[in-house]
């Protein structure tokens with residue numbers, strides 16, 4: 001694990017010394033928006049209009065943030081329009097690589113490069129910062145459109161309507177304020193909360209992460225007792241953002257990130273809800289438990305120095321979820 005400084009790769013782990021042992025995630029730097037007509041989005045430059053076979057997504061199947069973008073690519077019928085490369089699950093001293101000696105790792109099918117950091121320096125030879133996935137690449141302008149998953153899913157939600165005719169809307173205008181509120185709590189305490197727990201290097205930082213994590217899971221369990229989805233009857237981006245953390249919870253976060261007050265399967269509503277989303281058409285094909293388990297345990301040497309891959313809980317994601325008839329999105 002490392003980062004680029006002025007376009008040069010440095011092999012350094014997250015710095016938690018300056019923050020009392022707490023993990024602080026840095027903000028993504030490429031913030032352009034792909035839009036239907038190429039107009040600029042809420043941030044960044046314009047000129048990225050929706051076109052078939054123009055954009056390429058670099059993902060890790062292990063990564064919950066990249067996983068969101070893969071789900072939206074499926075749900076929005078973009079498989080034929082946006083191509084994908086999958087990195088190797090082991091993220092070691094050179095960061096994400098395009099090695100192919102693991103089932104599902106495709107290599108860099110677009111440029112044939114060896115490392116994800118080379119995609120960043122191809123876009124900006126003097127880039128300084130972390131080299132994260134997902135990366136949305138523009139084949140036409142030869143640059144990175146965005147490396148922020150929460151924004152890529154909104155682009156996929158709406159930009160390609162003219163090409164695909166897929167009008168499913170996971171960010172409905174009238175629900176946006178409430179979605180943002182729920183997203184914010186889930187992001188801080190659950191999506192990023194598991195990382196804050198797992199990457200903490202002081203007891204205090206760990207305690208400060210793990211308590212809000214389980215308080216929020218309790219709150220979600222209650223909410224899902226009387227609501228089919230987070231926003232009621234309608235499935236929205238808030239559900240997909242939560243799902244990619246929940247599906248990793250028992251296989252990885254519970255043990256590896258010390259999120260072990262309860263397991264996901266101890267929450268009847270959350271567990272059934274996770275199974276429902278897993279069983280949603282197209283979604284199971286985006287879940288690769290092998291990459292998930294392998295990546296975290298093998299890559300995070302400071303947490304698991306002997307790189308032993310633990311045996312996994314046996315979970316049946318296809319068990320009937322019992323959460324009623326599925327309404328249209």
Ligand SMILES: N[C@@H](CCC(=O)N[C@@H](CS)C(=O)NCC(=O)O)C(=O)O
Pocket residue numbers: 001002027028060062063064065066130131132133134147148149150
């Ligand atoms: N803000 C980013 C975060 C992405 C992210 O942190 N991805 C992780 C993988 S799960 C990564 O690539 N980490 C490498 C690093 O931090 O050096 C997003 O949501 O797109």
